[in-house]
Amino acid sequence: MGRSMSQISFQSVSRVFRRGSEEILAVADVSLEVADREFVAIVGPSGCGKTTLLRMAAGLDFPSSGSVLVGAREVAEPGPDRAVVFQQFALFPWKTVRENIGFGLKCRGVPAAQRNAAVDRYIEMMGLQGHENAYPHQLSGGMQQRVAIARSYALEPEVLLMDEPFGALDAQTRIEMQEELIRLARVNPRTVLFITHAVEEAVYLADRVAVMTRRPGRLAEIIDVAPVRRAEAWEERPIEEVMDLGSFTHLRTRIWKMLRDEREAKAEAPRVTPLQRRKAGP
Amino acid sequence: MGGAVAADVTAAQGARPARGRRRGAPGVVELGLLSLGGFAAFFGLWFVVARSGVVPARFLPAPGVVAATFFHLTHDPFAGYTLQQHLLSSIGRFLMGFALAAAAGVPLGLLMGWFRWLDDVVSPVFEGFRFIAPIAWVPFAALWFGTGIGGPILIIFSGAFPPCVINAQRGARLIEPHLIEAARSLGAGHCRMFAEVLVPGALPSIVAGLRISAGLAWQSLVGAELIVVSSGVGYLMVQGQSNLATPIVMSGMIAIGIVGFLIDVALRAAEARIRRGWAGA
Numbered sequence: 437m438g439r440s441m442s443q444i445s446f447q448s449v450s451r452v453f454r455r456g457s458e459e460i461l462a463v464a465d466v467s468l469e470v471a472d473r474e475f476v477a478i479v480g481p482s483g484c485g486k487t488t489l490l491r492m493a494a495g496l497d498f499p500s501s502g503s504v505l506v507g508a509r510e511v512a513e514p515g516p517d518r519a520v521v522f523q524q525f526a527l528f529p530w531k532t533v534r535e536n537i538g539f540g541l542k543c544r545g546v547p548a549a550q551r552n553a554a555v556d557r558y559i560e561m562m563g564l565q566g567h568e569n570a571y572p573h574q575l576s577g578g579m580q581q582r583v584a585i586a587r588s589y590a591l592e593p594e595v596l597l598m599d600e601p602f603g604a605l606d607a608q609t610r611i612e613m614q615e616e617l618i619r620l621a622r623v624n625p626r627t628v629l630f631i632t633h634a635v636e637e638a639v640y641l642a643d644r645v646a647v648m649t650r651r652p653g654r655l656a657e658i659i660d661v662a663p664v665r666r667a668e669a670w671e672e673r674p675i676e677e678v679m680d681l682g683s684f685t686h687l688r689t690r691i692w693k694m695l696r697d698e699r700e701a702k703a704e705a706p707r708v709t710p711l712q713r714r715k716a717g718p
Numbered sequence: 719m720g721g722a723v724a725a726d727v728t729a730a731q732g733a734r735p736a737r738g739r740r741r742g743a744p745g746v747v748e749l750g751l752l753s754l755g756g757f758a759a760f761f762g763l764w765f766v767v768a769r770s771g772v773v774p775a776r777f778l779p780a781p782g783v784v785a786a787t788f789f790h791l792t793h794d795p796f797a798g799y800t801l802q803q804h805l806l807s808s809i810g811r812f813l814m815g816f817a818l819a820a821a822a823g824v825p826l827g828l829l830m831g832w833f834r835w836l837d838d839v840v841s842p843v844f845e846g847f848r849f850i851a852p853i854a855w856v857p858f859a860a861l862w863f864g865t866g867i868g869g870p871i872l873i874i875f876s877g878a879f880p881p882c883v884i885n886a887q888r889g890a891r892l893i894e895p896h897l898i899e900a901a902r903s904l905g906a907g908h909c910r911m912f913a914e915v916l917v918p919g920a921l922p923s924i925v926a927g928l929r930i931s932a933g934l935a936w937q938s939l940v941g942a943e944l945i946v947v948s949s950g951v952g953y954l955m956v957q958g959q960s961n962l963a964t965p966i967v968m969s970g971m972i973a974i975g976i977v978g979f980l981i982d983v984a985l986r987a988a989e990a991r992i993r994r995g996w997a998g999a
Binding site: 495496513515516519520522527528530539542543591 | 894896897899900901902903904905906907910914915918919921
């Protein structure tokens with residue numbers, strides 16, 4: 437828990453995937469710093485390697501070159517200091533809501549009484565009262581993702597890694613969850629790395645939005661949203677009002693354009709860049 | 719052999735339980751009537767063929783004679799015991815062989831599903847062994863264990879073991895990768911991963927495997943009891959055969975059929991129950 441300025445640090449990270457004899461460069465030389473308590477969203481076309489970046493921070497995947505640091509330590513394996521929220525919720529179907537939320541605390545060896553108190557707190561925070569003993573398949577998609585978020589928050593992790601968490605939800609539920617997340621971030625601020633391909637979602641939620649290029653994924657630009665958000669007090673307003681603001685639409689359109697230019701620029705370029713040889717080190 | 723393949727098929731079907739009734743499929747009453755019709759046709763044909771004199775009664779006893787013999791065997795000891803006592807000792811052997819196969823096969827399968835290197839080590843040998851029919855072990859079972867309890871159990875075990883391994887391995891391998899990644903991210907160690915993710919995740923497949931395994935174990939029984947000395951349905955049948963008492967042999971066959979059917983019904987019910995609980999999996 438060092439007071440280092442950046443919680444998550446990607447340092448010239450590249451990732452090469454091997455498919456048969458082919459080598460595919462998924463992420464190319466990405467450097468990105470996420471500060472303590474900062475909310476950074478990564479947007480980009482599908483297949484641009486944004487999920488790969490998140491998985492490397494989670495310790496579920498590893499860079500071919502460069503390094504990924506979380507809390508000043510090189511990531512070597514998955515761990516409860518970096519909670520992951522998956523697009524597919526990844527709840528244990530054989531465990532109740534309670535058992536799912538308490539699982540991480542149980543792994544940590546927290547005694548039952550203390551664990552129950554914590555689980556109760558997060559059940560209340562995520563509005564899951566009355567569903568404590570339900571199984572995941574008995575809940576709607578939105579409810580399931582609430583459980584998954586509660587399960588991550590219950591560990592009080594330094595870092596939250598969210599991989600298109602609302603991608604599988606319907607539009608209405610998605611908006612509710614976005615508001616919920618803003619509320620949660622205010623009560624309980626964390627360092628968040630948030631992957632999405634929905635530009636509006638990124639602008640609404642994040643302090644900074646990192647825009648990635650098509651494969652091989654590089655960072656095209658990083659857009660600072662936080663000053664505008666603070667100046668116009670977005671967090672105090674309902675989501676539909678924020679999304680109507682000139683500043684919001686301006687930022688959104690700018691990112692949209694960036695993504696489209698990206699698509700057109702690369703339209704004729706080959707999709708797959710074969711590598712002669714993997715570079716060793718930065 | 720066929721059984722191991724059947725285990726795979728069942729596991730695959732199990733992954734997607736049919737919901738509701740297909741249109742045009744028969745209801746419960748029709749189904750009952752159809753089953754009864756099948757039985758009636760079978761016994762009718764048997765009766766007619768036996769009665770017509772085309773086949774000597776020594777080769778094919780009539781249903782009535784078999785029924786009478788069956789009834790007789792339930793209270794008049796043959797080969798030392800009544801039919802129930804023979805059945806009981808058969809069931810005891812079956813349970814021991816089956817329990818041993820499950821206790822060894824399921825953990826081995828789960829470990830093979832989890833550790834790929836173990837799979838690579840075990841699979842080639844296992845794939846070779848599983849095509850050896852249980853009855854092919856009879857000479858060695860007799861040689862190694864004589865007439866002791868070990869011989870029949872080895873034979874039953876060799877029939878019951880493969881589906882336990884295959885289904886546990888497959889069940890573990892097919893667990894949603896995100897669940898394993900989530901558990902690792904939440905800090906689950908190896909033990910907890912096994913107990914709380916791998917076992918429950920693979921359970922539907924494991925139970926399907928156990929059902930196939932029990933069927934094969936029960937089928938292997940007669941082969942197993944060829945080398946048994948004193949009791950068991952297989953032994954009863956061997957004794958009947960050497961006395962040229964075909965109704966006794968057939969009574970043994972019917973008893974095996976009935977008990978096998980009951981075992982299957984019980985395990986099917988257990989399987990359905992678990993699958994219901996896992997509806998979201």
